[in-house]
Amino acid sequence: MAENVFKSHDIGLRAQKKILSRMATKNIAKTFIDGTTASLLDNLYRLCKMHTGNKAKAEKLIKNIIKIVIKIGVLHRNNQFSEEELQKAENFKRKFQNTQLSIISFYEVDFTFDLAYLQKSIADSQVALKSIVQPHLTEKSLGRIDEVFDFFGEETLLETAFRSDSPYREVMGKIVADINAAMETGDI
Secondary structure (H helix, E strand, O other): OOOOOOHHHHHHHHHHHHHHHOOOOHHHHHHHOOOHHHHHHHHHHHHHHHHHOOOOHHHHHHHHHHHHHHHHHHHHOOOOOOOHHHHHHHHHHHHHHHHHHHHHHHOOOOOOOOOHHHHHHHHHHHHHHHHOOOOOOOHHHHHHHHHHHHHHHHHHHHHHHOOOOOOHHOOOOOOOHHHHHHHHHHHO
């Protein structure tokens, strides 16, 4: 028979995730993150807004990124990940770095863009991340992960963003510079 035992640690952890996710705005995030990451989020917001033409949708996507990162940070800080999940996190880190390097390369070297490759890389990162956090996050939070990765893996966005005559060329240059800087400092 399973006992319904009160665990203040579990309640405290849920409260932290809930409180921090409610505070997830760009201005609050800037308090907790470095300048390079804040710049990256600002530039991702610009890209989202340009692509969708919808300020509210762009804000929601960035808030979802912030909420995901905050919740994963709370889980990590409270040692909630098993050894197996930490190994999966290393796998995710490699896949996500590969995706970042591909974005940099496709932006900087004309005629190298490979839509299928980039979409697969993004999807692989999404699967890897969800395999780590699935036991710890709600369906709503997992849905946020899907929303973010699905948006950035969208064919039209990617094809437009990596065209040499792209209307997103300037903001993509800033995103690539932010990714380069964040990778050099180990922030992402």
